[in-house]
Amino acid sequence: MGFTRVRFNNFRNLESREIRWTPGLNLLTGVNGSGKTNILEAINILSGWGPLERGTKSFSLPTWNSGTTEVQLTGQLDGEEIIKVKISGRFLLKIDDSVISATDLRWKIPVLSFLPNDMAILEGAASFRRRLLDMILSLIVPPYALRLSDYRRGIRQKAAMLKQEKSTEIIDRVLTPLATWIWKMREEVVLLLSDCIKEQDFLLPEKGVFLCLKRGGSVQSENIEEDYNLSLIRNREKERVIKMPIVGPHRDDIIIKTDGKLAACALSRGFRRRVAIALILAATDGVKRKMGRAPVLLLDEVTAELDLEGKELLFRSLLERKTQVFAATAEPGAEDFPGERYTVSDGRVMKNE
Ligand SMILES: Nc1ncnc2c1ncn2[C@@H]1O[C@H](COP(=O)(O)OP(=O)(O)O)[C@@H](O)[C@H]1O
Ligand SMILES: [Mg+2]
Structure with missing residues (x-):
């Protein structure tokens, strides 16, 4: 292709x-x-x-x-x-x-694109890691891109309401199905990447790397819907004070660990770059596995x-x-x-x- x-x-x-x-x-x-x-x-x-x-x-x-x-x-x-x-x-x-x-x-x-910042995917901002998940999901789950943009629009509205000190109850209810669906999709794609990165062991440190999704603002409840609702309740006062939405996929991150420690801290620069290559290859293989064609x-x-x-x-x-x-x-x-x-x-x- x-x-x-x-x-x-x-x-x-x-x-x-x-x-x-x-x-x-x-x-x-x-x-x-x-x-x-x-x-x-x-x-x-x-x-x-x-x-x-x-x-x-x-x-x-x-x-x-x-x-x-x-x-x-x-x-x-x-x-x-x-x-x-x-x-x-x-x-x-x-x-x-x-x-x-x-x-x-x-x-x-x-098509998958990797820009200069993507080489610093381990130690850079969480937005680079979210971009990787969103890019893969936009290919393998066709409705994803549209739902993500609906979610982002909702979050901008919520931010505006918090600034105006208005109640966010209604917008939170509108955002719930979108946010929980995006969390489910991202959990799945992180699993896919975890599986595909194992095959790039020639690039990884001896103990391998472990990937998991860190849901934005989550109270870490097992069930995703429950987690979202509980996290909103727990953070309601904080969101009101800082006037910013802090619960949901717009604050997600991928935690990348090796041997129980954060890879960004534990690995040398050379190894961090190799793990970045391994992620590029894992993304390529993951898309091929899901779409039947190499990107x-x-x-x-x-x-x-x-x-x-x-x-x-x-x-x-x-x-x-x-x-x-x-x-x-x-x-x-x-x-x-x-x-x-x-x-x-x-x-x-x-x-x-
Ligand atoms: N609409 C445009 N018309 C003409 N030149 C443009 C336009 N947009 C950007 N450029 C020029 O294109 C040049 C090449 O950009 P770029 O592809 O980023 O270079 P490279 O990646 O090789 O460093 C830049 O110098 C920029 O000024
Ligand atoms: Mg350039």
Whole structure:
């Protein structure tokens, strides 16, 4: 499963033309600002995910000063289907000229993206770990993305009510089924990841790693519905005082332990990076197990954090999986990279011969 060609039209700084890709590993190299992340972003949009979340928000997708605001991206899949995305304010997604929803497109061509922060998944903010769960669930449970966005909207409303010192009883009742459903889904995906990460033992510390979901604000009751309701009651006064909702999936985390200790504290930096690779591989295997197809991977600057051995382990494992990969790196070198290399320079993409 993957993209054989992608055509960019008026997209960010990329030259408007078509590029052919290999079904295996595609390495994009080029100096900072050349357009590597823009290529990954185009593929992310072509697979139903929309623009990448970057540190600095730059929403203007049409090429600056091009005289037109319409963007078109076209991708051909190895099954020959053609995906077209027209962006002129709104996103219009089509497959073989029929309109398709983003959810259906994600199901058609599963893609997982890993951004520079994901290499610090063990020691970074909880939001990076939630992003991993949400990305996998949005692929393997089609209604998940919509329900998560309904939940987030509800939480914003609840936050506004707490600020205005209003009662949150009604919104809490509306949020209960959404919050408990998301907790159930996340419990399941953490189990899936735990199972798949065991197979990456060549990357893990001797005692392995143990993953579990830490439900946000939970009082740790076994039954999920009961847990949510009890946690709300226990934290009602606290939520009222600090004027912020603190119970629910928006405060979840994944606890990652090794030998009974938190992996972020117990492991050396080198090992933390290896566990991050193991999580990327576990996510890839988990999606393949649930969908019957390996996802395409977008890896943005993730190798910058790895030593030579880490890079070799990552790419060797990906080659074995026959997964299509687009990896971007500003680092020179990579001469012995086991796939196709492309040089990106000022928006121009050239395949290295
Ligand atoms: N709409 C746009 N039109 C033209 N250039 C853009 C647009 N949006 C972003 N850029 C430029 O694209 C360049 C490349 O970005 P990026 O893909 O993030 O580079 P890289 O990942 O190679 O470091 C940046 O210098 C940015 O200024
Ligand atoms: Mg970049």
